[in-house]
Amino acid sequence: MEKRLIQISGFLISSLGWLFVLCTMAMDYWRITQLGGQGGSFIIKVAWYWSNLWKDCFTDSTAVTNCRDFPVLWSVTPFIQGVRGLLMCGLTLGFFGVVLCFIGMECTYIGGADRTKDKLLFAGAVFHFAGGVSDISGYCLYINRIARTSFAPSVGPGVLRYDLGPPIFLGLVGCFFILLGAVFYAVTVYRVICPESKVVYDYGGGTYMAPRSRGRTLYTGYYRPSRQYGSYYIDSGRSSSSKISKLSQTTPDKISERDAFV
Incomplete structure:
Protein backbone atom coordinates (compact mmCIF):
# COMPACT_ATOMS: atom_id res chain seq x y z
CA MET A 1 0.00 0.00 0.00
CA GLU A 2 2.83 2.42 0.85
CA LYS A 3 4.49 1.72 -2.49
CA ARG A 4 1.27 2.50 -4.34
CA LEU A 5 0.77 5.77 -2.49
CA ILE A 6 4.30 6.92 -3.30
CA GLN A 7 3.89 6.02 -6.96
CA ILE A 8 0.54 7.78 -7.22
CA SER A 9 2.01 10.86 -5.53
CA GLY A 10 4.92 10.82 -7.97
CA PHE A 11 2.57 10.49 -10.92
CA LEU A 12 0.43 13.44 -9.82
CA ILE A 13 3.38 15.68 -8.97
CA SER A 14 5.29 14.95 -12.18
CA SER A 15 2.17 15.37 -14.33
CA LEU A 16 1.48 18.73 -12.69
CA GLY A 17 5.05 19.77 -13.39
CA TRP A 18 4.76 18.90 -17.08
CA LEU A 19 1.49 20.83 -17.24
CA PHE A 20 3.26 23.90 -15.84
CA VAL A 21 6.05 23.61 -18.40
CA LEU A 22 3.58 23.14 -21.25
CA CYS A 23 1.63 26.24 -20.19
CA THR A 24 4.72 28.42 -20.11
CA MET A 25 5.36 27.85 -23.81
CA ALA A 26 2.06 29.56 -24.66
CA MET A 27 2.21 32.29 -22.02
CA ASP A 28 3.18 35.93 -22.57
CA TYR A 29 5.53 38.17 -20.59
CA TRP A 30 8.59 35.96 -20.52
CA ARG A 31 10.45 39.22 -20.24
CA ILE A 32 9.00 42.68 -19.63
CA THR A 33 10.15 46.22 -19.13
CA GLN A 34 8.37 49.50 -18.48
CA LEU A 35 9.11 52.91 -19.90
CA GLY A 36 7.65 56.10 -18.48
CA GLY A 37 5.01 56.09 -15.82
CA GLN A 38 6.54 59.00 -13.93
CA GLY A 39 4.54 62.04 -12.82
CA GLY A 40 4.98 65.55 -14.13
CA SER A 41 2.16 65.90 -16.62
CA PHE A 42 -1.60 65.78 -16.68
CA ILE A 43 -1.57 62.53 -18.65
CA ILE A 44 0.84 59.91 -17.37
CA LYS A 45 2.45 58.24 -20.35
CA VAL A 46 3.64 54.68 -19.87
CA ALA A 47 4.52 51.85 -22.21
CA TRP A 48 5.41 48.19 -21.72
CA TYR A 49 7.69 46.12 -23.92
CA TRP A 50 7.37 42.40 -23.46
CA SER A 51 8.27 39.20 -25.29
CA ASN A 52 7.74 35.46 -25.28
CA LEU A 53 9.11 32.63 -27.40
CA TRP A 54 7.05 33.58 -30.42
CA LYS A 55 6.77 37.39 -30.64
CA ASP A 56 7.82 40.83 -29.40
CA CYS A 57 5.04 43.19 -28.31
CA PHE A 58 4.45 46.78 -27.25
CA THR A 59 1.53 47.92 -25.09
CA ASP A 60 0.81 51.59 -24.49
CA SER A 61 -1.18 53.32 -21.74
CA THR A 62 -4.40 52.97 -23.73
CA ALA A 63 -4.12 49.17 -23.64
CA VAL A 64 -3.42 48.96 -27.34
CA THR A 65 -0.97 46.16 -28.13
CA ASN A 66 1.14 45.88 -31.24
CA CYS A 67 3.10 42.69 -31.83
CA ARG A 68 5.75 41.53 -34.25
CA ASP A 69 5.82 37.77 -34.76
CA PHE A 70 9.20 36.16 -35.03
CA PRO A 71 10.15 35.23 -38.60
CA VAL A 72 10.79 31.73 -39.89
CA LEU A 73 12.76 29.28 -37.78
CA TRP A 74 16.18 29.72 -39.38
CA SER A 75 16.12 33.53 -38.94
CA VAL A 76 15.14 33.61 -35.26
CA THR A 77 17.65 34.70 -32.63
CA PRO A 78 19.88 31.71 -31.79
CA PHE A 79 19.17 31.73 -28.06
CA ILE A 80 15.41 31.68 -28.75
CA GLN A 81 15.93 28.65 -30.97
CA GLY A 82 17.92 26.97 -28.21
CA VAL A 83 15.25 27.61 -25.59
CA ARG A 84 12.53 26.28 -27.88
CA GLY A 85 14.54 23.18 -28.72
CA LEU A 86 15.37 22.36 -25.09
CA LEU A 87 11.77 22.79 -23.93
CA MET A 88 10.35 20.70 -26.77
CA CYS A 89 12.96 18.00 -26.21
CA GLY A 90 12.05 17.93 -22.52
CA LEU A 91 8.34 17.69 -23.27
CA THR A 92 8.96 14.80 -25.66
CA LEU A 93 10.97 12.92 -23.05
CA GLY A 94 8.30 13.70 -20.48
CA PHE A 95 5.59 12.21 -22.69
CA PHE A 96 7.43 8.89 -22.89
CA GLY A 97 8.17 9.07 -19.17
CA VAL A 98 4.49 9.53 -18.28
CA VAL A 99 3.48 6.59 -20.47
CA LEU A 100 6.15 4.26 -19.06
CA CYS A 140 18.51 28.96 -17.46
CA LEU A 141 19.61 29.86 -21.00
CA TYR A 142 16.81 32.43 -21.23
CA ILE A 143 17.57 33.81 -17.74
CA ASN A 144 21.26 34.11 -18.57
CA ARG A 145 20.52 36.15 -21.68
CA ILE A 146 18.31 38.57 -19.73
CA ALA A 147 20.73 38.83 -16.81
CA ARG A 148 23.67 39.66 -19.06
CA THR A 149 21.79 42.75 -20.29
CA SER A 150 20.09 43.71 -17.02
CA PHE A 151 23.25 43.66 -14.90
CA ALA A 152 25.58 45.08 -17.53
CA PRO A 153 27.25 48.32 -16.39
CA SER A 154 26.34 50.00 -19.67
CA VAL A 155 24.24 49.07 -22.70
CA GLY A 156 24.11 50.45 -26.17
CA PRO A 157 21.50 52.88 -27.43
CA GLY A 158 18.11 51.31 -28.04
CA VAL A 159 18.86 48.26 -25.84
CA LEU A 160 16.28 47.73 -23.09
CA ARG A 161 16.86 46.18 -19.69
CA TYR A 162 14.23 43.50 -19.22
CA ASP A 163 12.95 41.81 -16.08
CA LEU A 164 11.91 38.17 -15.68
CA GLY A 165 8.23 37.43 -16.19
CA PRO A 166 5.89 34.96 -14.44
CA PRO A 167 6.33 32.10 -16.99
CA ILE A 168 9.98 31.69 -16.00
CA PHE A 169 9.14 31.14 -12.34
CA LEU A 170 6.21 28.88 -13.18
CA GLY A 171 8.46 26.79 -15.40
CA LEU A 172 11.14 26.44 -12.72
CA VAL A 173 8.52 25.29 -10.22
CA GLY A 174 7.29 22.77 -12.80
CA CYS A 175 10.82 21.44 -13.28
CA PHE A 176 11.16 21.00 -9.52
CA PHE A 177 7.92 19.00 -9.47
CA ILE A 178 9.16 16.84 -12.33
CA LEU A 179 12.42 15.98 -10.60
CA LEU A 180 10.61 15.35 -7.32
CA GLY A 181 8.22 12.94 -9.04
CA ALA A 182 11.18 11.12 -10.63
CA VAL A 183 12.72 10.70 -7.17
CA PHE A 184 9.45 9.25 -5.85
CA TYR A 185 9.40 6.73 -8.68
CA ALA A 186 13.02 5.74 -8.14
CA VAL A 187 12.53 5.23 -4.40
CA THR A 188 9.85 2.61 -4.99
CA VAL A 189 12.03 0.56 -7.35
CA TYR A 190 15.43 0.94 -5.69
CA ARG A 191 15.70 -2.85 -5.45
CA VAL A 192 15.88 -3.01 -9.24
CA ILE A 193 18.91 -0.73 -9.12
CA CYS A 194 20.58 -2.45 -6.15
CA PRO A 195 19.28 -6.03 -5.96
CA GLU A 196 19.95 -8.01 -2.83
CA SER A 197 22.13 -11.07 -3.38
CA LYS A 198 20.61 -13.68 -1.09
CA VAL A 199 21.61 -17.34 -1.22
CA VAL A 200 19.80 -19.99 0.77
CA TYR A 201 21.44 -23.37 1.47
CA ASP A 202 19.63 -26.19 3.17
CA TYR A 203 21.87 -28.60 5.02
CA GLY A 204 20.84 -31.19 7.56
CA GLY A 205 17.55 -29.55 8.44
CA GLY A 206 19.13 -26.09 8.95
CA THR A 207 18.90 -23.09 6.65
CA TYR A 208 21.95 -20.96 5.95
CA MET A 209 21.72 -17.54 4.26
CA ALA A 210 24.68 -15.60 2.91
CA PRO A 211 24.46 -11.84 3.42
CA ARG A 212 25.60 -9.65 0.57
CA SER A 213 29.16 -8.40 0.92
CA ARG A 214 32.27 -7.91 -1.11
CA GLY A 215 34.52 -10.82 -1.97
CA ARG A 216 33.98 -14.08 -0.18
CA THR A 217 31.37 -14.52 2.50
CA LEU A 218 31.20 -17.26 5.10
CA TYR A 219 27.85 -18.99 5.28
CA THR A 220 26.10 -18.16 8.51
CA GLY A 221 22.77 -19.44 9.70
CA TYR A 222 20.56 -20.04 12.63
CA TYR A 223 23.21 -22.27 14.21
CA ARG A 224 26.81 -23.03 13.44
CA PRO A 225 27.40 -26.29 11.55
CA SER A 226 29.74 -28.87 12.91
CA ARG A 227 33.40 -28.55 12.00
CA GLN A 228 33.27 -32.16 10.91
CA TYR A 229 31.68 -31.13 7.63
CA GLY A 230 33.98 -28.23 6.85
CA SER A 231 33.35 -24.59 6.07
CA TYR A 232 31.50 -23.38 3.05
CA TYR A 233 32.25 -20.13 1.29
CA ILE A 234 30.72 -18.15 -1.57
CA ASP A 235 32.79 -16.36 -4.18
CA SER A 236 30.99 -13.52 -5.96
CA GLY A 237 33.33 -13.74 -8.98
CA ARG A 238 32.32 -17.27 -9.94
CA SER A 239 29.39 -18.38 -12.07
CA SER A 240 26.02 -19.26 -10.56
CA SER A 241 26.60 -22.97 -11.04
CA SER A 242 29.77 -22.96 -8.95
CA LYS A 243 29.02 -20.33 -6.31
CA ILE A 244 28.91 -22.86 -3.49
CA SER A 245 32.16 -24.73 -3.16
CA LYS A 246 33.79 -26.67 -0.39
CA LEU A 247 37.19 -25.07 0.08
CA SER A 248 38.44 -26.83 3.12
CA GLN A 249 37.50 -29.81 5.17
CA THR A 250 38.81 -30.46 8.62
CA THR A 251 39.73 -33.87 9.95
CA PRO A 252 37.78 -35.28 12.88
CA ASP A 253 39.36 -34.58 16.23
CA LYS A 254 38.74 -38.02 17.54
CA ILE A 255 39.39 -41.38 15.95
CA SER A 256 37.19 -44.23 16.89
CA GLU A 257 38.68 -47.06 18.88
CA ARG A 258 37.91 -49.53 16.09
CA ASP A 259 39.92 -47.54 13.57
CA ALA A 260 42.75 -47.10 16.08
CA PHE A 261 42.88 -50.88 16.64
CA VAL A 262 43.11 -51.51 12.92
Missing part, protein backbone atom coordinates in the same frame (compact mmCIF):
# COMPACT_ATOMS: atom_id res chain seq x y z
CA CYS A 101 5.41 5.23 -15.48
CA PHE A 102 1.68 4.77 -15.96
CA ILE A 103 2.26 1.25 -17.30
CA GLY A 104 4.81 0.40 -14.61
CA MET A 105 2.81 1.58 -11.60
CA GLU A 106 1.70 -1.13 -9.22
CA CYS A 107 -1.91 0.04 -9.21
CA THR A 108 -2.32 -0.54 -12.97
CA TYR A 109 -3.09 -3.96 -14.39
CA ILE A 110 -0.96 -3.70 -17.52
CA GLY A 111 2.74 -4.17 -18.03
CA GLY A 112 3.26 -7.82 -17.12
CA ALA A 113 5.03 -9.23 -14.08
CA ASP A 114 6.10 -7.15 -11.11
CA ARG A 115 9.77 -7.18 -12.08
CA THR A 116 8.94 -6.01 -15.59
CA LYS A 117 6.72 -3.25 -14.25
CA ASP A 118 9.51 -2.10 -11.92
CA LYS A 119 11.90 -1.88 -14.84
CA LEU A 120 9.39 0.14 -16.85
CA LEU A 121 8.84 2.46 -13.90
CA PHE A 122 12.57 2.98 -13.49
CA ALA A 123 12.93 3.74 -17.22
CA GLY A 124 10.09 6.25 -16.91
CA ALA A 125 11.83 7.91 -13.96
CA VAL A 126 14.99 8.26 -16.06
CA PHE A 127 12.95 9.89 -18.86
CA HIS A 128 11.38 12.27 -16.33
CA PHE A 129 14.77 13.22 -14.95
CA ALA A 130 16.30 13.78 -18.39
CA GLY A 131 13.30 15.84 -19.52
CA GLY A 132 13.39 17.94 -16.35
CA VAL A 133 17.10 18.68 -16.80
CA SER A 134 16.46 19.66 -20.43
CA ASP A 135 13.71 22.09 -19.39
CA ILE A 136 15.84 23.61 -16.64
CA SER A 137 18.62 24.15 -19.18
CA GLY A 138 16.20 26.01 -21.44
CA TYR A 139 14.98 28.32 -18.69
